[in-house]
Amino acid sequence: MEQWISVSASPSRLNAILLGTFAAVALLIAAIGVYGVLSYSVNQRVREIGLRMALGAPQSHVLKLVVRQGMTVSLAGIVAGLAGAFTLKRVLANLLFGVQAHDPLTFLGVASLLGAIAFVACLLPARRAARIDPIVALREE
Numbered sequence: 001m002e003q004w005i006s007v008s009a010s011p012s013r014l015n016a017i018l019l020g021t022f023a024a025v026a027l028l029i030a031a032i033g034v035y036g037v038l039s040y041s042v043n044q045r046v047r048e049i050g051l052r053m054a055l056g057a058p059q060s061h062v063l064k065l066v067v068r069q070g071m072t073v074s075l076a077g078i079v080a081g082l083a084g085a086f087t088l089k090r091v092l093a094n095l096l097f098g099v100q101a102h103d104p105l106t107f108l109g110v111a112s113l114l115g116a117i118a119f120v121a122c123l124l125p126a127r128r129a130a131r132i133d134p135i136v137a138l139r140e141e
Helices: 002-044 046-054 059-095 104-130 134-139
Strands: none
Touching: 002 046, 002 059, 002 104, 046 059, 046 134, 059 104
């Protein structure tokens, strides 16, 4: 009986493992993408950030500026993703085991996880931007 149950559940188990693996890879790619875009943006704005710091902007303001810019875009993406998930929850309901398709805790947990990863991905280039030497930044170009 145990063998029959194991064989009958194996396609569902394989689907769950594949979806979990693809979700983890997608999360990693999203974090790398957010980091890459913000890092590129900071590199493009070195002169502006250096000028702000030369005029007296403290490092905390530069840090907040870059993190706010990245988190605005990330939060817009999270909201769009939640809207898409709410509209497609009936389609995905047959792939869920042990979780309701309209479980608010799951939606909140995934949105919080994505927000935390986006925050860390934004924080790294922001810290680098806050450490820009104004004189070196203004001397470039």
